[in-house]
Amino acid sequence: MCHEKERPGPESETHLRPAVFEQLRLAMNSDPSGFLELYRDYLAEAWLSVQALRVSIQQRDAEAVRAKAHYLKSSSMVLGAAHVAQEAAILEEAAAGGRFDEAAARLNQAVLRLKQVTARLVEELGREVDPAGITAA
Secondary structure, three states, rough: OOOOOOOOOOOOOOOOOOHHHHHHHHHHOOOOHHHHHHHHHHHHHHHHHHHHHHHHHHOOHHHHHHHHHHHHHHHHHHHOOOHHHHHHHHHHHOOOOOOOOHHHHHHHHHHHHHHHHHHHHHHOOOOOOOOOOOOOO
């Protein structure tokens, strides 16, 4: 019995953890629109966090960067966007140490990872999951 590919879903650990995605899908099986909304809300908040992080890094506000990076890290981890969470964790540490150049570089990496997650979710759930139109051509 093969357990790896029993259900279709995200296959790349780089973008979205399949086990987390499928666990959430199963938990919300009776509410597919709620499942879509969960990820749409995550993406909307994540992109707002990116905007706030850019401003806070420019202002060299370590506490604001740390707090917003922590929020992005936590929400990303819960929804299976592990590489976004990883970049946010490093960004959080950089801000705590006052290393704003490193924080800016990590934010750029987090944005790249978030674009990958967004594209993957569009593949899985359709364009309506993308509140910012990031994947629109």
